[in-house]
Structures are given as structure tokens and as C-alpha cells.
Amino acid sequence: MTDIFTIGDAARESGVKVPTIRYYEEIGLLPPPPRTEGGRRAYGAEDLRRLAFIRHARELGFEIEAIRTLLQLQDDPAQPCAAADAIARDHLVTVERRIASLTALRAELQRMVEGCSHGHVATCRVIEILADHGACVHHAGGRA
Amino acid sequence: MTDIFTIGDAARESGVKVPTIRYYEEIGLLPPPPRTEGGRRAYGAEDLRRLAFIRHARELGFEIEAIRTLLQLQDDPAQPCAAADAIARDHLVTVERRIASLTALRAELQRMVEGCSHGHVATCRVIEILADHGACVHHAGGRA
DNA sequence: CTTGCTCCTCTAGTCGCTAGAGGAAGTAGG
DNA sequence: CCTACTTCCTCTAGCGACTAGAGGAGCAAG
Structure with a gap:
């Protein structure tokens, strides 16, 4: 129950890399754990849970600041x-905006590679579309 | 025909910001233009075309190194x-991988917000799903 | 006791910009 | 011609979220 884990164990368990764990500690996302006599970080089960939470949220594309807020909420379950x-x-x-933008982009890229003459650059659709924004269907921008 | 443009003109014409144009010059994506007596950059029509190419390619999500290669290709139209x-x-x-990953993520987020009890954190689906990866449909990872 | 792994701290680099300081040059009006 | 304003110049530092590497210490197994 009160097992302790090295940072390497924590990395293996959580799927977060060792330097990234130290980074999370540095920016205050993960509390600094107690240390062993030799000065090594000694994590407990709660830390592993927190790390898993962070990892999952990062996987889902949440920004660090959003995760910081979510963690504070989690720490106080009585809050609305x-x-x-x-x-x-x-x-x-x-995410929905990003999907829409990427879908438009995919269409554009498909048009590019399908239109490619497999000849010389002078007649290449890929280069042509890139050079001439007018020939492009995309327009509905947004970050990819 | 042989109009010259200040960096500000170039920025307005191409939609690339002034510091970004200087940055592109610094990393060798845009050739250093001639300067006026007063030391200001004096761009020509060809530079504007190159900038538009870069901007369009960036909009489509190509990385700088890919654009560098594409520009080299464009410079030599006889190449295959x-x-x-x-x-x-x-x-x-x-892009297709990213779309797939984001689509899975969207489903997950929809499940989160639909399941939210609008009560307290203790019973909140959002927090719960983030805390427990097992309750998650996502799994098929990839960078968002 | 030595080999080899993990851990420690620290600094610097990644990508594609963006922001700001501090100063010079160009432009419009009086 | 002088002033005010804008644009330009260079330079350095910062963003987010890590990643890489140096240089050294701890620790477990053979």
C-alpha cells in the first residue's frame, strides 16, 4: 500500500518520461516528493495517480495551464x-475547429497529389498549388 | 514591373508579419534582398511570390524544412x-493520422461533457475520465 | 571491486515564431 | 527647416512543452 517508487518506476508506470516528470515538478504540476538518503525522489501511489491524470489530459491535448486548473479542482471534490x-x-x-481545418487541408493535399503529373517540376501540381493561392480550395484557414 | 517594396509592403501583400519575414531571411528561406541607401530592405516582385509560396505552404501545415526543399525544387523546374x-x-x-486521432478525442470529450452531472467535482465525469484512463475509449493515441 | 545501470543537477537546444529595447531613417504637416 | 509620427534597423530574450547532453554520484549484481 505504502510502496515507494523511483522516478524510473514512475516513468514506466505512467508512461511519462523521466525528464518530463522532473519538468512537471519544476513547473509545479507535480509536488516535489520526499527524497531518499541518497537524494533520490521517492514517489507514492498518489503521485502515480496524479501523473496518470496529467498524462491522460496531455494525450487529450489539454494545455498545461488547463491541467493545472483541473488538478486543483480534483484536489477539492466539494467544488462545483x-x-x-x-x-x-x-x-x-x-478540437472541432481543428478537425474542420485539417479536413479542408486533407482535401487540398489530395488534390495536390492526385493532380501530380509525375513529370517535371515545371508542370507539377504540388508546386503549382503552393505557388498560387488562387488555385486553392482551402482558404478557410486556421491553425493545423 | 520593377517595383520595389519595403518590408512593410511585403508583409501587407503576403500576409506574413514583418518580424517573420526577417526570421525567414535569417534562416535562409528568403534570400537577403538589396538594401536602400538608408539600409532598408528593398524587395522585388519575385520575393513577394516566394513569400506567398512560403505562407501558403505554412498555412497547409508544411514544416520549414519541407518548404526549403519545395522551394529548391521550384527554383529548378526541369527537375522531376x-x-x-x-x-x-x-x-x-x-494529416490523416492527426484527423483520426482528433476524431477519437472529440468522441471522448463529447462523452465527458455529456456525462457531466453539473454537480460537484466528486461526481464529475470530466474529472473522472481524466483520472481513470481505463474508463476511456480513446486509447488509439497519437499526437493531437 | 568493478561494471553498468539509474539517478542527480545543470545548461542549452528544439520549432516557429513573437515581443521588446534602443536607435536611425523616412514622411507629412506647419 | 523643424517637428512629430511612423516605419525601419539590430539585438536579445521569451513562449510552450519538452528533449538532449555533460559531468558526476549512488546502488545492485557478479
């Missing part, structure tokens, strides 16, 4: 969850 | 366009 809900909703909107 | 085709194809694959 409106804030967490808002963060998730916000992120959902971002 | 296989390389340009390969870059576009590669990028298409990346």
Missing part, C-alpha cells in the same frame, strides 16, 4: 464542477 | 517532381 465542464467544452470547440 | 510529390504525400499521411 462547472469549471471543469467549461474547460472540457472549450477544448471540445478547439 | 517526385520529391515534391513525396513531401506532399508524407504530409497527407500525417
